[in-house]
Amino acid sequence: MENLKNDCHVLLVTFPGQGHINPSLQFAKKLVNLGIKVTFSTSLTAFNRISKLPNIEGLSFTPFSDGYDGKFKGSLDEIESFYSSLVSHGSEFVTQIIESRAAEGRPFKRVIYTTLMAWVGIVAKGINIPSTFFWIQPATVLDIYYYCFTDYADCFKNCSEDQVVDLPGLPRLSPRDFPSFVFTDVNSKALRNLTMVGIGPSIPSAFLDGNDPLDKSFRADLRWSSENYMDWLDTMTKESVIYIAFGSYSEISSQLMEEIGQGLIKCGRPFLWVIREEKEGGYPEEKLTCKEELEKQEKIMRWCSQVEVLQHPSLGCFLTHCGWNSTLESLSFGMPIVACPLWTDQGCNAKLIQDVWKIGVRVNASEEGVVERDEFKRCMDIVMEHGEKREELKKNAKKWKDLAKEAMKENGSSNDKIIELPGLPPLSPIDFPSFVFDNVECNNWAAESIKSQIDILNSEENPKILVNTFDDLEFDALRILKNVTMIGIGPSIPSIFLDDNSFRADMIEISSKNYMNWLDLMTKGSVIYVAFGSYIETSSQLMEEIGQGLLKCGRPFLWVTREGPNEEKLTCKDELEKQGKLVSWCSQVEVLKHPSVGCFLTHCGWNSTLESIASGVPIVACPIWNDQLCNAKLIQDVWKNGVRVNTSDRGIAKRDEFERCIEIVMGSGKEGEKLKRNAKKWSDLSKKAMKENGSSTVNLKTYAYEFLLGGS
Structure with a gap:
């Protein structure tokens, strides 16, 4: 030093x-x-x-x-x-x-x-x-953000369904690489005035036809909840239940809750109401004067899987705050809406719901700005009671559901936007980082932060950006932006090639390292390592498909499951424990450098990607969101040190696909050998960069x- x-x-x-x-x-x-x-x-x-x-x-x-x-x-x-x-x-x-x-x-x-x-x-x-x-992400991802917010913003504007946009020197992006939040048929008029392309709805199973009962959600839910509400819904008659939910962070007043509760009692219909726990730890429904009456006809949940609820046949109406995600999910499942907007874009969304798409009714507030119980009852009765108005709403809801499904088909409007950006490898729509479009309720903060960062860079004279990558890995991507200088100083990870594993800060404690003893018993290159990062909570369906895929492979594995409730839902858990090892957490750098590990099934977070590259371990890429989509593209098509799982036409990666990809990487065929050679090449180059x-x-x-x- x-x-x-x-x-x-x-x-x-x-x-x-x-x-x-x-x-x-x-x-x-x-x-x-x-x-x-x-x-x-x-x-x-x-x-x-x-x-x-x-x-x-x-x-x-x-x-x-x-x-x-x-x-x-x-x-x-x-x-x-x-x-x-x-x-x-x-x-x-x-x-x-x-x-x-x-x-x-x-x-x-x-x-x-x-x-x-x-x-x-x-x-x-x-x-x-x-x-x-x-x-701290790839230079390629920063290039994409920079183009989207500056010079090439117009390339995402006014794309017709059959238009292909080619920009000099940039890779082509395929439909499966583009994270999508809006689809053209719903918002085409509005999109004409914005620098974005309609490529959604990007929601779990939004184009479901109901034929596959396992097709629930392909998403990363970080809240856990009991699933007994689904059993309760199974006991209800078709289209009889009112579903009430006001999003993940909207705070509703005790007065509004009281009026909703009294309105539900007046309706006399069964309902499922999501009431989140207060920040201080209290339960808002305890303040309701009608709590005992409500409990006779309803079910209150702290949280639920909204896409599973909305596709349940017992649902007949969705009383919602009209957040864009909730609106798209309801629209895509053909669910009529009672709109009760609170703030931000919700008022505009409610206008679209009632007057443009005509799939719901909007509650009217009194002169004091309060929506009263009789108004809630009026609107819910319009939507739930059999009559001309309900049939019109259901007919329109089905129309938009069909359009949503059509938009996401192979040749639909959301899947044919091919964009090339200077200096980048060909990227398909699903390769774009999921914050590229900023009109998604849960991602506004990230898009605004990134746009603010780019504005700062543009205000500086020849700004320098330190990037967690290295020259050989992203040579062109580090150099294609004219107005900024990107400096590759990575991989900024624990120096696994210098035996420096300890200089990090784990926010999840490792209780035992007996997994290392287990790895010592395995033969060289025989173990599949499976991990999806520190924040991503994989759905129970995805975990089941991974588990079944591992069983079909018949190879030993080390799987970091983080002891969530979804692990306990695995129908194949007993079989898995006979074949491999399930752990709540581990030291990833130690595992990846162990000679027994021959494959890494990962969500493609940038740290995990760099650690795998530095270790020379081939990858099976299963991206979930954010930059992971672009990282998976680079892994498969640019660096060629891994394969990416393909999803079905319903957006789900199936067990047979996991087996196929793992066998490509782990098998002794030509493709697997090529992946191993490329993985070693990038490992050598990463070590060279840090000498x-x-x-x-x-x-x-x-x-x-x-x-x-x-x-x-």
Whole structure:
């Protein structure tokens, strides 16, 4: 380690997620090794969960408040409100950290911040301290975001159903690679005035025909709930139940809840009502004066799988706040709506529901702005009672359901948008990161943060971006943007090729490492390693298909299931435990470098992808969301170190497909051997990049000496 220079001290601020913290810690260690002091800062929500902090001279830790300070449970359902709190509280506390250090005569020379933390750059600029953006995903993904928000925005505008858009030098994106949130038939007029393409609905099984009872949800639910509501629905007659849900973060007043409850009693129909637990831990329904009467005719849940409920034949009506996801799901399942919008885009969505698509009725508020019980009863009776109005609503709902299904077929409007962007490999629609389009309720915060970051970059003169990749891996992607300079300094992961496994911060404790003893008993390259990251909660259906696929392969495996309720639902759990090993968590870098591991079945998070590349382990790619879609494209078609599972026409990866892909990678055929050779090639190149004179080491030293040790 070079001598630490007291006058060179940087503040490194990272988003409070496992996938952000670990590469940032590795990056911090590299800076310290160059003689630069680093203060590492993330919010208390993540900091308080780190079981053991790395201890190294020159690295200190200063967490800041995000307003939740440990109460955020990591659910995507709360992420937007959490992120808003993170920005508002974090801006104040990060400012205090910077100013207090300056007042002590030990100012930071520069602030470095990670993906989704654009507000840190704004804070730094406001107090005249230089900053650098550290992008922890692939350079290719940043290129896509940059194009979407700047020079090539028009390429996503006014695409007809049969139009192919070719842009010089960019890869072509196929339909299965494009994460989609809107589909053209519903919103085509509005889309003509926006720089986006209708390619949805991107919801689990939105185009179901009801013939496959196993086809429930292909999604990443981070809330768990009991499924006894499905048993209850099975006892109800066809189209008799009213379903009430107001989204993942909309807070409804006790007055509105009371009016809804009284309206339901007046209707006298069975209903399923999702009432979320209060932030303070209380139960809102306890305040209802009509609670005892409600319990005679209803079922109250804390949470449920909405797509499973909406496709149940007992459902006859959806009373909703009209969030866009809920609206699309209801529309795609042909479910008539009672619209009760609260805020943001919901008022506009309710207008579309009642007056444009004509699939529901909107409740009217009184002069005092309150929707009263009689109004709820009126609207629910219109939708539920047999008559001309109900038949018209059902007819229209079916029409839009059919259009949604048509849009997602092989030649549908959502599947024929082929886009090429300069310098990138051919990407299909399902290869795009899922935040490219920002009109999805649960992803607005991320899209806004990314757009804000790009605005910051465009306001700077020749901005430099540190990227967690290396030159050989993404040579073109690092160089194609004209207005910014991307510097590959990765892979910023625990140095598995230098026997450095400990410099990280696990937010999930590993209770035992007996899995390593088990791996020691296995033959070389015989084990399939299965893991889907620290946040993604795989659906019970996906877990079942993976499990059955593993059984069909007949090979030993190590599967990280994180001890969720979906593990207990596996019908094949007993058989699986005879063939492989199920663990709640493990040290991934240790597992991937073990000689017995011959394949990695992964969600393609960037950290997992880089760790697999550095270890030389071929991949079976099963992306879920965000940058994982693009990463899977790179794995299969650019780096050619893995295969990507194909989904059925209902969006589900089946057991036979998992077996097929695993056998390609693990088998002794020509394709498997080629994948193994490519995996070894990229492993060798990643090690080369991190050597003393390797590209990433040289790049980081050049940056450090120019901007930290000797420059501005």
